[in-house]
Amino acid sequence: MLIVCSKLRFHAEGSRLDHQGISGNAIKPIAICCLNLRKLRLLGIRDVDGDAINALVKHCMNLIEIGFMDCHNIDEAALGNVVTLRFLSIAGTTRMNWGLVSQYWTKLPNLKGLDISRTNVTRSIVWMLLSSSTSLKVLCALHCPALEECDRGSNNYYPRGKLVIVFLRIFAKS
Numbered sequence: 001m002l003i004v005c006s007k008l009r010f011h012a013e014g015s016r017l018d019h020q021g022i023s024g025n026a027i028k029p030i031a032i033c034c035l036n037l038r039k040l041r042l043l044g045i046r047d048v049d050g051d052a053i054n055a056l057v058k059h060c061m062n063l064i065e066i067g068f069m070d071c072h073n074i075d076e077a078a079l080g081n082v083v084t085l086r087f088l089s090i091a092g093t094t095r096m097n098w099g100l101v102s103q104y105w106t107k108l109p110n111l112k113g114l115d116i117s118r119t120n121v122t123r124s125i126v127w128m129l130l131s132s133s134t135s136l137k138v139l140c141a142l143h144c145p146a147l148e149e150c151d152r153g154s155n156n157y158y159p160r161g162k163l164v165i166v167f168l169r170i171f172a173k174s
Helices: 022-031 052-057 098-107 123-132
Strands: 002-005 009-012 014-015 039-043 063-070 085-091 114-116 138-140 149-151 161-166 169-171
Touching: 022 052, 098 123, 123 138
Parallel strands: 002 039, 039 063, 063 085, 085 114, 114 138, 138 161, 149 169
Antiparallel strands: 002 009, 009 014
16 A cells, blocks of 8 residues: 655655655656555645546556545546546545536446545435445445434435445434
8 A cells, every 4th residue: 555645754565755745746656656556545635637547547457445535636537537446535625526526436337435524525416426336335424514414304315235424413303
């Protein structure tokens, strides 16, 4: 597993190197040098563009897990090209185009788990992701404001055979 953090840390199989201001451009050399990469976690990267993601697709044929946690901007359409993915985390990512997410990510044939915690996702997008994807089995959406509040007795159901992890705040009507 390779973990890159923009806060001056670079972790590769237990070793640490200091780097300043890691950007999405750092992904291309990682893709070229780490052909057998299976898991990649990027923390706090500002922009992860399509060229960087497509470099991963081209060079890292065994990539099954990507984490883009606390990133600012991710190319949602390009992530739809990573057909080997089994788990994807975009937890804390601030700018997401949910229309593109629902268009491209539901077609990922091997995606079993998706972590969209701490994002601005809506109930309708969660429903679309779960009902449109045949492979997606687990969706984690902790600390998503639009999903946290519900009224007692409301219909908060999701498609059968899917696990949704959400923190709910239940308010009683007076």
